[in-house]
Amino acid sequence: QVHLVESGGGLVQAGGSLRLSCVASGRTFSIYSMGWFRQAPGKEREFVAAIGWSATSTYYADSVKGRFTISRDNAKNTVYLQMNSLKPEDMAVYYCAARKSSIPSATARYDYWGQGTQVTVSS
Secondary structure: OEEEEEEOOOEOOOOOEEEEEEEEOOOOOHHHHHEEEEEEOOOOEEEEEEEEOOOOOOOOOOOOOOOOOEEEEHHHOEEEEEEOOOOOHHHHEEEEEEEEEEEEEEEOOEEEEEEOEEEEEEE
């Protein structure tokens, strides 16, 4: 069982930056690949970024490539999402998720989900 808690959301002006964090419970964090997803009002949840066990494999949605960076610190059981050059269309609730696999994925089933953190971008 893995319990995920996100933090770091907030209000930022367009062009600004935020760093989201997701802390996982349990001692087996390093065997999970992690993902960030987001859901805007009235829209379906969409993939943002994912990272494998060792942090050498990452995968991004085209919409955030070059602006967002996913990273992880296995010693701290934490995955991060650095978001730069934020746009109004990035505004959403951001969720982190975990799956027991070495491979980061946008489409695979994730086993555990956090409660989400709100990101608001003002234009």
